[in-house]
Amino acid sequence: MEHKFVGFKCKSCSRVMYPKHDRCLSCKGTEFEEVELGDEAKLITYTKLYAIPEGIEMPPLTLGIVDFGNNVRALGQITTDEPKIGMRLRPVWGKLRKIGGKEIFGFKFEPIEKG
Amino acid sequence: MRDVAIIGAGMTKFGRAQGDLMDILAEASMRAIKDAKAEKKDFDAVYVANMMGGVTAHQTAIAPALVDRLNLVPAAAECVESGPAASGAALKDAFMAVASGFYDLVLVAGGEKMTTADTDVVTDLVATMLHPTAEYVHGVTLPAMGAMLTRLYMERYGLTERHLAMVAVKNHANGLKNPYAHIQRACTVEGAMSSGVVADPLRLYYVCPISDGSAAVVLCPLEKAKEFTDKPVRIAGFGHATDVQSVHEREDPAVLKSVQLASKQAFNMAGITPKGIDVVELHDAFEILEIVESEDIGFFEKGKGHLAVEKGVTALNGKLPINPSGGLKARGHAVGATGMAQIVELVWQLRGECGERQVKDAKRALACNFGGFGNDTVIHILERGW
Numbered sequence A: 001m002e003h004k005f006v007g008f009k010c011k012s013c014s015r016v017m018y019p020k021h022d023r024c025l026s027c028k029g030t031e032f033e034e035v036e037l038g039d040e041a042k043l044i045t046y047t048k049l050y051a052i053p054e055g056i057e058m059p060p061l062t063l064g065i066v067d068f069g070n071n072v073r074a075l076g077q078i079t080t081d082e083p084k085i086g087m088r089l090r091p092v093w094g095k096l097r098k099i100g101g102k103e104i105f106g107f108k109f110e111p112i113e114k115g
Numbered sequence B: 001m002r003d004v005a006i007i008g009a010g011m012t013k014f015g016r017a018q019g020d021l022m023d024i025l026a027e028a029s030m031r032a033i034k035d036a037k038a039e040k041k042d043f044d045a046v047y048v049a050n051m052m053g054g055v056t057a058h059q060t061a062i063a064p065a066l067v068d069r070l071n072l073v074p075a076a077a078e079c080v081e082s083g084p085a086a087s088g089a090a091l092k093d094a095f096m097a098v099a100s101g102f103y104d105l106v107l108v109a110g111g112e113k114m115t116t117a118d119t120d121v122v123t124d125l126v127a128t129m130l131h132p133t134a135e136y137v138h139g140v141t142l143p144a145m146g147a148m149l150t151r152l153y154m155e156r157y158g159l160t161e162r163h164l165a166m167v168a169v170k171n172h173a174n175g176l177k178n179p180y181a182h183i184q185r186a187c188t189v190e191g192a193m194s195s196g197v198v199a200d201p202l203r204l205y206y207v208c209p210i211s212d213g214s215a216a217v218v219l220c221p222l223e224k225a226k227e228f229t230d231k232p233v234r235i236a237g238f239g240h241a242t243d244v245q246s247v248h249e250r251e252d253p254a255v256l257k258s259v260q261l262a263s264k265q266a267f268n269m270a271g272i273t274p275k276g277i278d279v280v281e282l283h284d285a286f287e288i289l290e291i292v293e294s295e296d297i298g299f300f301e302k303g304k305g306h307l308a309v310e311k312g313v314t315a316l317n318g319k320l321p322i323n324p325s326g327g328l329k330a331r332g333h334a335v336g337a338t339g340m341a342q343i344v345e346l347v348w349q350l351r352g353e354c355g356e357r358q359v360k361d362a363k364r365a366l367a368c369n370f371g372g373f374g375n376d377t378v379i380h381i382l383e384r385g386w
Helices: B021-035 B062-070 B086-099 B119-127 B142-157 B160-173 B189-193 B222-227 B258-271 B287-296 B307-310 B335-351
Strands: A004-010 A033-035 A041-049 A059-069 A072-077 A090-098 A100-112 B005-009 B045-049 B074-080 B106-112 B195-201 B212-219 B233-242 B278-282 B364-371 B376-384
Touching: A041 A072, A041 B142, A059 B142, A072 A090, A072 A100, A072 B278, A100 B142, B005 B021, B005 B086, B005 B222, B005 B335, B021 B062, B021 B106, B021 B212, B021 B335, B045 B062, B045 B086, B045 B119, B045 B335, B062 B074, B062 B106, B074 B086, B086 B106, B086 B212, B086 B233, B086 B335, B086 B364, B086 B376, B106 B335, B119 B142, B142 B160, B142 B287, B160 B189, B160 B287, B212 B222, B212 B335, B233 B258, B258 B364, B258 B376, B278 B335, B287 B307, B287 B364, B335 B364, B335 B376
Parallel strands: B045 B074, B045 B106, B278 B364
Antiparallel strands: A004 A033, A041 A059, A041 A090, A041 B195, A059 A072, A090 A100, B005 B212, B005 B233, B106 B212, B233 B376, B364 B376
């Protein structure tokens, strides 16, 4: 099964939200459809976390906030130890960590190679 | 609506407590009750703020248990859990209960026992305040959030690591003068800047410790306060506002909108502007937060809070002393109790009882109690009621 990184688009005002809300953040609309957030985002801030939580294998864990444009952003793991503000990233499906011994999967962000 | 006064205040020394959660809650509460000379009085209600007692103290329904311990039976009792903003929320609830005329004598206590659990357990519990699927699951912790906010500030406003170190040095210096502080040790800018990295660019010295602690106040209508004390402290205003939970989804991730809104409400209610405040306690779980909150409350222009630190404006002898108690950095952070410890410090400041760390002639004070990573803020403004 192919996983798609989706947000939630308000059917009344078209605002896209991630994560999900039951009333639209702009117009309080209550009907939404799933939309793909795109395959390119820009890194706006990041950290390399050394005091890692349980279920993460090795420090540092690079985490960041990426911007898909139109004020749609997401937080996630960044798959490089050399993050740079403004770098282009794409969402990729993979193992995030273990919680209570159970493997958790989700989207993280990997750099888009130049050219 | 009736005016409401704080007529008694007390707290335990923050740090590693010998007693259990109920011991420290009882200790702080009895100090507040004795301070109000209300040992023989019947209380109408008790509000208890606590975040993680169910896990770290393996005890639930803490408020009626405290009523039993203090023999305040049959006072109405309830526990408030809203993360580290629990104490601010509990005080606000108690204020409304007294202001509305329903209750005349109320105890509000915050307590947390954290050092019984391992650091990684506590860090994980605190991280559960974040959005479960959009934040927590990815391995983000509160220090990671503090680090990402810091980097935004560095990129946008020219804040440097040295500014964070300067806030830590100031708060350690204040903590050294506070017998209730968890950390009573001076530090230097160089020392702070060579401590270990927790979440780049945050080092150990830019992050608060994990503390046990409890703090409590007693409230009554201002018109009855003279029966208890010559120096009642009036709650002049409060504000309580939330924001979207996920930091990435906020209009601007570098703005603490809940702080802005709660402050505006509190200033409106008190009928003053930020200029009317003499002393401040802010929620510096990470030193960047002291700077950002000082701007979003309205003390300094956005992006210029670090310059005020540089100029010494926020030092104990500065124009606007921030965190005379040492703040979360040095007084310590016992999550559910922290907001009440801020209030107790400010009551003592207004009454002129702070000794070496006394802010001269403090007449009006502001406390900012902050939950989640800024999605829940309670502001209180206190003033002399005599």
